[in-house]
Amino acid sequence: MKAPQTNSAVIHVHKGGKLVALVGNPNCGKTALFNGLTGSHQKVANYAGVTVERKEGRLISAAGKPLRLLDLPGTYSLHPRSPDERVTCDVLAGRARGEKRPDLVVCVLDATNLRRNLRLLLAVRRMGLPVVVALNMADLAAKRGIHVDPAKLSAALGVPVVRTVAIHKEGLDDLRAVLDQPEVWQAAPAAAEPEIDDQKTINALLANLGLSAELPELPSDRADRVLLHPVLGSIILAVLLFFLFQAVFAWAETPMGLIEAATAWVGEQVGGLLPEGLLRSFLVDGLVAGLGGVVVFLPQILILFFFILVLEESGYLPRAALLLDRLMGSVGLSGRSFIPLLSSFACAIPGIMASRSIANPRDRLVTIMIAPLMTCSARLPVYALLIAAFIPNREVGGFELQGLVLFGLYFAGILGALAVAWVIKRLGSSGREVRPLMMELPAYHWPQPRSVAIGLWQRAMIFLKRVGGIILVMTVALWALSTFPSPPEGATGAPIEYSIAGYLGRGLATIFEPIGFNWQISLSLVPGLAAREVMVSALGTVYALSATGDDTAGALAPLIAQTWSFATALSLLAWFVFAPQCLATLATIKRETSVKMALAAAGYLFALAYLASFLTYRVALYLGA
Numbered sequence: 001m002k003a004p005q006t007n008s009a010v011i012h013v014h015k016g017g018k019l020v021a022l023v024g025n026p027n028c029g030k031t032a033l034f035n036g037l038t039g040s041h042q043k044v045a046n047y048a049g050v051t052v053e054r055k056e057g058r059l060i061s062a063a064g065k066p067l068r069l070l071d072l073p074g075t076y077s078l079h080p081r082s083p084d085e086r087v088t089c090d091v092l093a094g095r096a097r098g099e100k101r102p103d104l105v106v107c108v109l110d111a112t113n114l115r116r117n118l119r120l121l122l123a124v125r126r127m128g129l130p131v132v133v134a135l136n137m138a139d140l141a142a143k144r145g146i147h148v149d150p151a152k153l154s155a156a157l158g159v160p161v162v163r164t165v166a167i168h169k170e171g172l173d174d175l176r177a178v179l180d181q182p183e184v185w186q187a188a189p190a191a192a193e194p195e196i197d198d199q200k201t202i203n204a205l206l207a208n209l210g211l212s213a214e215l216p217e218l219p220s221d222r223a224d225r226v227l228l229h230p231v232l233g234s235i236i237l238a239v240l241l242f243f244l245f246q247a248v249f250a251w252a253e254t255p256m257g258l259i260e261a262a263t264a265w266v267g268e269q270v271g272g273l274l275p276e277g278l279l280r281s282f283l284v285d286g287l288v289a290g291l292g293g294v295v296v297f298l299p300q301i302l303i304l305f306f307f308i309l310v311l312e313e314s315g316y317l318p319r320a321a322l323l324l325d326r327l328m329g330s331v332g333l334s335g336r337s338f339i340p341l342l343s344s345f346a347c348a349i350p351g352i353m354a355s356r357s358i359a360n361p362r363d364r365l366v367t368i369m370i371a372p373l374m375t376c377s378a379r380l381p382v383y384a385l386l387i388a389a390f391i392p393n394r395e396v397g398g399f400e401l402q403g404l405v406l407f408g409l410y411f412a413g414i415l416g417a418l419a420v421a422w423v424i425k426r427l428g429s430s431g432r433e434v435r436p437l438m439m440e441l442p443a444y445h446w447p448q449p450r451s452v453a454i455g456l457w458q459r460a461m462i463f464l465k466r467v468g469g470i471i472l473v474m475t476v477a478l479w480a481l482s483t484f485p486s487p488p489e490g491a492t493g494a495p496i497e498y499s500i501a502g503y504l505g506r507g508l509a510t511i512f513e514p515i516g517f518n519w520q521i522s523l524s525l526v527p528g529l530a531a532r533e534v535m536v537s538a539l540g541t542v543y544a545l546s547a548t549g550d551d552t553a554g555a556l557a558p559l560i561a562q563t564w565s566f567a568t569a570l571s572l573l574a575w576f577v578f579a580p581q582c583l584a585t586l587a588t589i590k591r592e593t594s595v596k597m598a599l600a601a602a603g604y605l606f607a608l609a610y611l612a613s614f615l616t617y618r619v620a621l622y623l624g625a
């Protein structure tokens with residue numbers, strides 16, 4: 001089974017061709033360049049630490065020669081401080097498993113920040129690898145009055161320099177042409193200056209290029225006086241997040257209505273055409289009720305991602321990390337964990353991967369352990385279904401009540417994560433060094449509509465592929481288990497009650513009865529292990545098959561609203577805030593840490609989920625729900 005992010009992280013291996021590696025400081029535009037040169041759509045975003053693993057693509061030089069191009073995590077130096085930097089350093093040193101040393105390094109320099117970027121270039125050159133410089137962000141530099149002459153820089157460095165604007169694909173042809181001229185880069189002297197003199201070398205270089213003047217204040221700095229203000233900035237952050245959840249419900253209403261109507265129509269057509277029987281049951285109760293129930297949540301997922309993509313591209317995320325550093329420090333984390341945790345709102349897997357950019361091993365481990373508590377987008381269909389069924393659609397004090405509840409659920413996950421981090425801090429050895437947060441704050445820029453559109457398209461595809469893949473498979477399997485064996489002669493209940501799934505569900509229900517789950521819910525939890533959204537399609541199928549008499553499956557929400565108590569609904573919501581219901585996430589934890597940690601995560605999440613549901617259910621019953 002593939003998780004969304006590993007899908008987009010397929011590594012293509014091409015035999016033969018020279019190996020070219022893109023190396024540079026974080027956020028200098030390596031991946032944008034990689035995408036432009038190879039036609040890939042790897043993730044580009046405006047913060048440091050986006051790329052955390054090595055990606056390979058195929059590049060055709062100007063003369064038509066195929067080359068292998070590597071996109072690597074950004075690094076500030078060749079002394080790695082975090083797992084992502086280590087990936088890059090290993091590749092450069094030829095230590096990467098099953099991989100030769102690169103034949104050529106394309107060192108990407110951010111033209112707006114040469115002073116810092118040149119340090120890495122000098123270090124790479126010292127390793128003796130042939131180097132070509134891509135002087136990227138040339139557009140931004142020019143806008144800020146920094147005019148770097150590529151020819152002069154090339155002469156000073158003794159390596160070819162190509163001016164590029166990666167996001168507009170400028171300079172890519174020049175770069176492709178240089179790749180065909182090994183005589184230019186291979187001849188470059190591998191200077192062996194000692195490291196201590198780097199600062200002097202760089203100062204002299206910049207002076208030579210006429211670039212040593214102080215830079216004027218940027219619009220970003222002025223914006224940050226408000227956005228990073230301890231009080232004002234925090235209020236803006238809270239309002240922003242709050243607005244996001246309101247929008248997820250308010251904006252999605254119309255498109256969801258359309259999809260629901262379309263699914264119902266398809267169900268009726270198919271149901272009307274076919275005679276009563278297995279095929280009709282499979283199509284209507286299995287596929288349409290199961291898959292249709294999940295697809296309806298596509299609009300909400302896209303709205304959530306629209307906000308995430310815009311925030312990522314604008315450069316706001318590291319600022320939010322800075323604002324939250326104090327709060328996170330109080331539970332033993334640092335602002336460093338913010339971006340991995342925020343990524344986990346999409347899916348815990350990229351979140352866990354993103355924690356590779358955390359240098360401190362203990363912080364990294366805690367971040368990985370609590371990442372599954374962030375509300376991933378696969379939970380959204382489950383939450384949305386239950387909210388639609390049990391929470392009235394009305395306004396409270398000018399806010400949509402349903403949006404408020406959703407916000408509350410996300411908040412519960414965050415609180416849970418902070419609490420767990422706090423407990424780990426208490427349990428663990430005292431010695432967490434408290435260091436000031438050092439994070440690069442990139443200049444703000446407007447997200448490009450094109451890249452947001454591509455991001456949304458990719459998300460939609462990932463979701464639909466899940467629907468057509470794992471969710472489909474699970475739905476079919478569940479339908480089969482729920483249909484066979486057929487009921488005995490003269491049976492009165494719904495056929496599902498006599499099927500394998502019926503027995504399984506009733507068996508499981510003994511475990512889950514204390515927290516208020518009926519056998520249909522207990523049964524649906526099982527396929528939900530494969531992907532959380534499957535819970536929704538599973539409920540759709542199970543309820544469609546549980547209905548007796550002739551009927552087409554009605555919409556799921558009103559059905560469960562009639563048959564479940566409010567306490568059960570609340571208990572199930574609490575369950576989904578904590579439950580370790582995703583095998584792909586546990587597999588990623590194992591890969592990034594150890595089997596022991598993956599088991600520990602599964603165990604503590606299960607215990608927490610059961611406890612939370614138990615308390616919720618009992619309190620709700622006590623209060624008369």
Ligand SMILES: Nc1nc2c(ncn2[C@@H]2O[C@H](COP(=O)(O)OP(=O)(O)OP(=O)(O)O)[C@@H](O)[C@H]2O)c(=O)[nH]1
Nearest residue numbers: 027028029030031032045049050051074137165166
């Ligand atoms: N104006 C401008 N922006 C660029 C250029 N190249 C990249 N960007 C933007 O710079 C940001 C960083 O780009 P990425 O390609 O993700 O940078 P990266 O070097 O791969 O970053 P890491 O993977 O974190 O090391 C994104 O917001 C891009 O849209 C450029 O030439 N000009």
Ligand SMILES: [Mg+2]
Nearest residue numbers: 030031050051
């Ligand atoms: Mg990158």
